[in-house]
Amino acid sequence: xxxxxxxxxxxxxxxxxxxxxxxxxxxxxxxxxxxxxxxxxxxxxxxxxxxxxxxxxxxxxxxxxxxxxxxxxxxxxxxxxxxxxxxxxxxxxxxxxxxxxxxxxxxxxxxxxxxxxxxxxxxxxxxxxxxxxxxxxxxxxxxxxxxxxxxxxxxxxxxxxxxxxxxxxxxxxxx
Amino acid sequence: xxxxxxxxxxxxxxxxxxxxxxxxxxxxxxxxxxxxxxxxxxxxxxxxxxxxxxxxxxxxxxxxxxxxxxxxxxxxxxxxxxxxxxxxxxxxxxxxxxxxxxxxxxxxxxxxxxxxxxxxxxxxxxxxxxxxxxxxxxxxxxxxxxxxxxxxxxxxxxxxxxxxxxxxxxxxxxxxxxxxxxxxxxxxxxxxxxxxxxxxxxxxxxxxxxxxxxxxxxxxxxxxxxxxxxxxxxxxxxxxxxxxxxxxxxxxxxxxxxxxxxxxxxxxxxxxxxxxxxxxxxxxxxxxxxxxxxxxxxxxxxxxxxxxxxxxxxxxxxxxxxxxxxxxxxxxxxxxxxxxxxxxxxxxxxxxxxxxxxxxxxxxxxxxxxxxxxxxxxxxxxxxxxxxxxxxxxxxxxxxxxxxxxxx
Numbered sequence: 001x002x003x004x005x006x007x008x009x010x011x012x013x014x015x016x017x018x019x020x021x022x023x024x025x026x027x028x029x030x031x032x033x034x035x036x037x038x039x040x041x042x043x044x045x046x047x048x049x050x051x052x053x054x055x056x057x058x059x060x061x062x063x064x065x066x067x068x069x070x071x072x073x074x075x076x077x078x079x080x081x082x083x084x085x086x087x088x089x090x091x092x093x094x095x096x097x098x099x100x101x102x103x104x105x106x107x108x109x110x111x112x113x114x115x116x117x118x119x120x121x122x123x124x125x126x127x128x129x130x131x132x133x134x135x136x137x138x139x140x141x142x143x144x145x146x147x148x149x150x151x152x153x154x155x156x157x158x159x160x161x162x163x164x165x166x167x168x169x170x171x172x173x174x175x
Numbered sequence: 176x177x178x179x180x181x182x183x184x185x186x187x188x189x190x191x192x193x194x195x196x197x198x199x200x201x202x203x204x205x206x207x208x209x210x211x212x213x214x215x216x217x218x219x220x221x222x223x224x225x226x227x228x229x230x231x232x233x234x235x236x237x238x239x240x241x242x243x244x245x246x247x248x249x250x251x252x253x254x255x256x257x258x259x260x261x262x263x264x265x266x267x268x269x270x271x272x273x274x275x276x277x278x279x280x281x282x283x284x285x286x287x288x289x290x291x292x293x294x295x296x297x298x299x300x301x302x303x304x305x306x307x308x309x310x311x312x313x314x315x316x317x318x319x320x321x322x323x324x325x326x327x328x329x330x331x332x333x334x335x336x337x338x339x340x341x342x343x344x345x346x347x348x349x350x351x352x353x354x355x356x357x358x359x360x361x362x363x364x365x366x367x368x369x370x371x372x373x374x375x376x377x378x379x380x381x382x383x384x385x386x387x388x389x390x391x392x393x394x395x396x397x398x399x400x401x402x403x404x405x406x407x408x409x410x411x412x413x414x415x416x417x418x419x420x421x422x423x424x425x426x427x428x429x430x431x432x433x434x435x436x437x438x439x440x441x442x443x444x445x446x447x448x449x450x451x452x453x454x455x456x457x458x459x460x461x462x463x464x465x466x467x468x469x470x471x472x473x474x475x476x477x478x479x480x481x482x483x484x485x486x487x488x489x490x491x492x493x494x495x496x497x498x499x500x501x502x503x504x505x506x507x508x509x510x511x512x513x514x515x516x517x518x519x520x521x522x523x524x525x526x527x528x529x530x531x532x533x534x535x536x537x538x539x540x541x542x543x544x545x546x547x548x549x550x551x552x553x554x555x556x557x558x559x560x561x562x563x564x565x566x567x568x569x570x571x572x573x574x575x576x577x578x579x580x581x582x583x
Contacts, residue, residue, distance in 0.1 A: 025310055052309065052339065093274055
């Protein structure tokens with residue numbers, strides 16, 4: 001499927017996330033960010049991240065190394081799935097109160113298609129040197145009280161890559 | 176332990192001058208703050224505590240969250256009492272201070288000391304509470320001092336708005352009942368969320384409870400230890416208490432048995448007619464003796480009687496003669512009779528039966544074969560057995576001893 005394919009050379013950045021730093025505000029008990037972010041959990045649609053007191057969600061995550069962010073996939077139900085999503089690169093200690101204080105690195109508006117798995121390309125130039133990422137979900141498709149997110153996947157590439165696996169692949173016979 | 180950043184909101188309004196908590200509200204509050212700061216920083220070395228004042232010229236942050244207890248203690252000295260507390264503003268400032276904590280792995284917690292009446296209305300409190308919840312901040316409220324203006328209800332609504340996953344708590348401390356810090360000791364605010372509290376918390380609590388007990392004050396706990404705080408210690412204390420009680424009871428029973436045994440011997444030396452005499456309507460001689468005895472060691476005898484009664488529940492034979500005796504004499508006579516039966520049985524057993532058993536060759540050989548390392552078909556053992564049979568009945572027990580010795 002062409003619509004769900006990720007641009008060549010971009011990899012899933014799940015292995016670069018520093019899990020101990022991940023913080024999600026306004027998440028509901030039992031429906032935490034783990035359900036949307038972690039391998040295995042995020043592919044199960046019955047497990048989702050849900051907002052608690054209102055529809056907003058704020059997810060902060062940092063990477064173990066500097067990355068370039070290219071594409072994001074956000075999946076959720078068609079009614080309670082997120083709609084407006086603001087992304088902030090390298091902003092520490094953000095709260096709901098200062099979401100509008102800074103210009104976001106990118107704002108995306110998710111369609112139903114996107115919620116079913118269609119990747120959203122980001123302003124690649126704005127995410128060339130990302131150490132941490134703040135994802136703010138402002139509202140959902142039908143403006144209900146709770147927002148549900150079943151999957152968040154980030155695609156991009158790592159900077160200063162020294163992938164030892166690739167070095168080993170050089171075949172001595174070919175030299 | 177939970178890694179936490181805590182902001183403590185101190186009430187330093189004019190209401191704190193009241194002396195209904197010893198020595199006054201403000202001082203007892205300061206003690207409680209010291210206690211909580213100690214517990215929080217001890218439970219996890221990376222946990223931080225900050226302090227702000229709610230009254231005076233607006234909300235003032237005295238210390239931003241720090242691990243340095245000295246900073247916290249010293250800042251408490253300079254606090255002036257005055258003005259009125261603004262709880263909603265204070266909580267929001269506290270939340271802001273927590274938001275900019277350096278270690279993002281710390282959970283956020285606000286502890287509010289509310290000693291003055293709550294001026295803010297319920298709806299506003301709920302809005303602030305929701306905001307705290309949204310930012311995953313836990314809230315502990317210590318309510319003391321003034322109680323009017325629906326304070327309990329307002330604080331309850333405030334807490335309900337914040338509470339998620341039972342991580343927030345509300346503690347009411349009425350005036351005059353306990354010291355504020357003592358009331359905190361047994362609360363989840365101090366002990367943490369169901370983790371039994373830190374070692375510091377437990378030892379501090381135990382120390383305080385012991386001090387309270389020593390001072391003659393009712394600590395409110397059995398053995399002076401809060402069972403919630405240290406369930407193992409409480410259990411150990413209870414078990415040891417029960418063991419001691421059982422031991423004492425056993426001692427009492429033994430003493431009672433000895434007493435009844437000597438009593439029965441006395442009865443034996445008298446005529447056997449004693450038992451039948453109990454049929455007589457009047458007070459017979461043995462019962463009279465028993466009566467005197469009962470006067471002396473009433474309790475012991477009662478236990479002895481109870482024991483003999485339960486032992487002799489199956490001995491219905493005695494009941495026929497005993498039924499006619501009247502009052503407490505009946506029980507005593509029954510007990511005497513049973514103990515006499517027992518004594519007779521134990522006396523008539525013993526040696527004669529042992530002789531019989533040893534002369535039953537089948538029985539002896541079966542015992543020998545069951546012994547480890549003994550072969551009943553061994554010629555030496557056979558010889559011994561044969562000699563045993565042919566010999567007269569003198570000292571069979573010693574023979575057997577020798578035999579077993581040689582075979583080993």
